[in-house]
Amino acid sequence: MQKVVEHVGVYVNPGIYIKDPESSELGRRIISGSIELMEEIGFDAFTFRKLAASAGTTEASVYRYFENKHKLLLYLVAWYWAWLEYRLVFVTANVEPAKERLKRSVELLVQETEQDGQFAHINEIKLHHIVVAESVKVYLTPDVDHENRIGAFQRYKRLVERISDIVREVNPRYKYPHMLISTIVEGSHHQRFFARHLPGLTDKIKGEDSVTLFSVESVLKCVCQ
Amino acid sequence: MQKVVEHVGVYVNPGIYIKDPESSELGRRIISGSIELMEEIGFDAFTFRKLAASAGTTEASVYRYFENKHKLLLYLVAWYWAWLEYRLVFVTANVEPAKERLKRSVELLVQETEQDGQFAHINEIKLHHIVVAESVKVYLTPDVDHENRIGAFQRYKRLVERISDIVREVNPRYKYPHMLISTIVEGSHHQRFFARHLPGLTDKIKGEDSVTLFSVESVLKCVCQ
DNA sequence: TCTTAAATGATAGCAATACTATTATTTTTG
């Protein structure tokens, strides 16, 4: 029997996995092992065979948890969104005015990640690297529509929805809240990647986190006035 | 011997291919065939074997033009950037003030593509779909740094540079011109994709091209004031 | 026009990948 472990509010849609990796020691080893390995060699070179070897199990066992490596990436990214949403609650609680809440939300979305001690088997910093480098591959696939139907992007959509609500609070007449937020989120991933590999496509100013400053400034300029 | 065909200013860096596909009839068939096939089945399912079949040639012959399918995608995307840069010259020629030139440039970057009769073997509309759905895969790879060194992203970087120059003309004190432009370009791809598959992440208002309106409005708000 | 080189086609083959299946062994749990 499978127990549903609802880990302090960070909870991933069951449609994504075959067997909940939080429900067993091997499952957690698969998750932590895949974060290590994928961060190191990238999604394309990542295989279940290599994962099994590095996590001390077999290919067949990994397949009992995830249909394929694409679903596993989906799981990692969905976990990341769930984790962000969970933290969003704390970051915005009792903050007034709405404009300040918006600022803090955007900072949460785009800032470089710090380790969160609560989840022993998840290295959040490496997971953030994976999200930056691979998360677009999660929806840029011919199966988007099907995966959307099974709720694979629920967590992402809800996060964007929540922050769009704050945008509307700040300026109810602003026409493109979802577009603005999803552009900033995806954009921050690209910009972090560009800063490392294609500096000609970004602006890195010494001594500041340019991505965060740019994101907050852009959102506020677009929404207010 | 290979002739270099510099097709009305749309010219791709030679480091990307083994043999210039513009230099032979088979080469052009490979390009047009790959645009058709890749648009239909997506980059991941696309293989040289399938391409050869649909273009009436053999796998081995395709390999004489491109090292692998990744390089072929690189070529298609680089061609697209070169084509955009070529059109940018016309769109901005003799336009004053700089703010109007910026507006038109952004429109060119983010608008849905129309067919250009000049290039018989290239379907620009389908190519734009490929760029929207697959172009991030071109740099989100462990080989970015190497490919950057061989000039694979030259065309993209130069396009962003040119428009950043216009931004600086409009407002010399604006701190993040490259970030702004590359965010808007990549963002427009995402938003077009979201509009089709994940509408919850975007805002589609009937009777308008929301992506273009949002992009122009955002750039002007960020740059001016 | 003949000769030679270059480009293409036809075919084969190989290592790696993405799975599936089978059976043996261990672990869990009622």
Added chain:
DNA sequence: CAAAAATAATAGTATTGCTATCATTTAAGA
């Protein structure tokens, strides 16, 4: 402690990504 569930061990298959070989066509130079 028995039965069921989970995992390990191993094997196998179709597809992919790529290389190699050699025959044939096409183009180019003398």
